[in-house]
Amino acid sequence: MIELENVAYSYGYGGGALLSELSLKLSPGSFHFLTGPSGAGKTTFLKLCYGALRPTSGEVQIFGKDLRGMDRDDIAMARRRIGVVHQDCQFLDHLSVAENIALPLAVSGQEHLADGNLDELMAWVGLTERANALPAELSGGERQRAALARAVIMSPDVVLADEPTGNVDWEMSQRLLTLLVELNRMGKTIMIATHDLSLIRAAKAQVQARVLRISNKRLQLAGADL
Amino acid sequence: MKLPAFASLLAGDTNADRVVPPTGVSARLTLLVSGAMAFLAVFALALSLASGRLATRWGDELANGATLRISAPADQVAAQTQAALRVLDTTPGVGAARALSQDEQRALLEPWFGPDLPVEDLPIPQLIEIIESDGSFDPAGLRLRLAAEVPGAVLDDHARWRRPLVQAASRLKLLGLVSIGLITLATAAMITLAANAALSANAQVIAVLRLVGATDRYIARAFVRRFTLRALTGAAVGTALAMIAVALLPDAGETAGFLTGLSFVGPHWIWPLMVPLLAAIVAFVATRTAALRMLGGLS
Numbered sequence: 126m127i128e129l130e131n132v133a134y135s136y137g138y139g140g141g142a143l144l145s146e147l148s149l150k151l152s153p154g155s156f157h158f159l160t161g162p163s164g165a166g167k168t169t170f171l172k173l174c175y176g177a178l179r180p181t182s183g184e185v186q187i188f189g190k191d192l193r194g195m196d197r198d199d200i201a202m203a204r205r206r207i208g209v210v211h212q213d214c215q216f217l218d219h220l221s222v223a224e225n226i227a228l229p230l231a232v233s234g235q236e237h238l239a240d241g242n243l244d245e246l247m248a249w250v251g252l253t254e255r256a257n258a259l260p261a262e263l264s265g266g267e268r269q270r271a272a273l274a275r276a277v278i279m280s281p282d283v284v285l286a287d288e289p290t291g292n293v294d295w296e297m298s299q300r301l302l303t304l305l306v307e308l309n310r311m312g313k314t315i316m317i318a319t320h321d322l323s324l325i326r327a328a329k330a331q332v333q334a335r336v337l338r339i340s341n342k343r344l345q346l347a348g349a350d351l
Numbered sequence: 352m353k354l355p356a357f358a359s360l361l362a363g364d365t366n367a368d369r370v371v372p373p374t375g376v377s378a379r380l381t382l383l384v385s386g387a388m389a390f391l392a393v394f395a396l397a398l399s400l401a402s403g404r405l406a407t408r409w410g411d412e413l414a415n416g417a418t419l420r421i422s423a424p425a426d427q428v429a430a431q432t433q434a435a436l437r438v439l440d441t442t443p444g445v446g447a448a449r450a451l452s453q454d455e456q457r458a459l460l461e462p463w464f465g466p467d468l469p470v471e472d473l474p475i476p477q478l479i480e481i482i483e484s485d486g487s488f489d490p491a492g493l494r495l496r497l498a499a500e501v502p503g504a505v506l507d508d509h510a511r512w513r514r515p516l517v518q519a520a521s522r523l524k525l526l527g528l529v530s531i532g533l534i535t536l537a538t539a540a541m542i543t544l545a546a547n548a549a550l551s552a553n554a555q556v557i558a559v560l561r562l563v564g565a566t567d568r569y570i571a572r573a574f575v576r577r578f579t580l581r582a583l584t585g586a587a588v589g590t591a592l593a594m595i596a597v598a599l600l601p602d603a604g605e606t607a608g609f610l611t612g613l614s615f616v617g618p619h620w621i622w623p624l625m626v627p628l629l630a631a632i633v634a635f636v637a638t639r640t641a642a643l644r645m646l647g648g649l650s
């Protein structure tokens with residue numbers, strides 16, 4: 126799926142390394158948590174995984190292709206197989222919730238697949254009643270669920286979620302976690318970046334998850350205390 | 352320019368259209384600029400075509416003719432005129448020659464001296480109109496023969512003043528074409544600026560589209576189609592207004608010459624209809640180039 130081999134990343138010219146010696150292989154159907162303190166580089170790590178950033182050194186393979194050899198069209202095609210959920214969600218504010226969720230289908234010329242699938246997906250995330258609302262009219266939890274629905278509408282192989290429960294209450298975070306666990310049971314590879322340890326503990330009760338921690342610029346397997 | 356890309360753009364993509372929110376300032380700017388530039392382009396085109404017609408007309412009308420002027424004492428004018436006509440009759444390349452009547456000479460002087468000028472009482476030279484045959488005559492040789500046989504004859508083959516007039520008209524035509532080129536470049540520059548502004552204002556939209564797997568071509572198409580259609584609309588309005596203005600230019604008949612000739616004649620009316628199409632192509636190329644360059648610069 127996605128493989129990083131001895132990857133390092135630095136911001137700007139001459140900047141110090143934010144991440145170094147990162148190696149990881151995301152296998153099909155696996156469930157990973159990525160944790161670490163704020164500013165440790167969790168978001169940067171996820172961006173390296175979906176090709177939004179290119180490593181300063183090392184090798185990133187996305188679906189068997191070396192990122193160095195991929196142009197922007199190749200990366201766009203790869204992103205259709207990777208669902209991304211950001212903490213701040215990022216919607217097109219002038220489109221309705223349903224149109225935003227169906228956006229990946231529209232940009233890939235598969236809008237005809239929205240018939241039926243979209244209604245089912247909206248019901249799955251509990252947003253059927255909010256289909257015609259604008260993103261600005263949604264609560265934090267609704268926005269996260271809409272972002273998750275948009276991330277999975279193309280039935281991606283991998284879902285990367287960056288602090289998906291950062292702006293929601295405990296009950297909503299459990300609901301979002303349940304949705305992600307369900308996706309994993311459908312065979313999707315999941316990676317969630319979070320500093321919410323209670324979320325990780327709750328997940329480990331439901332699914333076999335691997336917990337990784339970014340510490341001192343490097344990726345480590347987290348201890349059994351989690 | 353890629354023709355298939357332009358054709359698919361005209362065919363439309365409602366999804367691509369919808370992903371970019373409607374923008375106010377850049378839309379109005381593009382409409383205004385393309386409309387104003389099309390208006391100016393039509394006038395430049397009219398100027399260029401009129402100048403071209405003028406150059407051709409002056410060249411054609413004056414190239415085939417010459418004038419012989421007999422300046423002699425009144426009692427010798429008739430004899431010298433006859434002598435000159437005899438010389439012209441035997442000159443190779445002269446198709447016809449005839450002495451102008453007093454009425455014709457009066458008509459020539461009328462614009463300056465008014466009607467009823469008593470030309471018969473004035474020491475006005477006798478004019479002889481020479482029409483060249485297919486092979487033009489040798490003016491230098493003719494002048495030598497006239498100098499020997501008709502001392503009061505002065506040959507004017509019109510070349511002396513025809514050349515700068517034709518040259519001036521040709522330059523005007525060129526200036527018109529250069530103006531159209533400059534208008535095209537200015538339009539491209541303005542639309543590029545407007546497109547860049549729109550792209551910058553929609554950085555968030557671009558980020559979201561990239562996140563969900565949109566290619567640069569898809570993102571660019573949304574902006575390109577919008578700007579191309581705006582330019583086409585603005586230019587169509589500007590062209591229509593300019594064509595009406597040209598058609599409504601006052602007709603001062605034969606006397607006004609060049610200024611009233613600033614119009615389109617016959618099939619030349621088709622040319623201004625090309626201006627909106629040109630504006631659309633310019634907008635398409637400018638916006639596509641700007642969009643792909645900006646998207647290429649983004650991570």
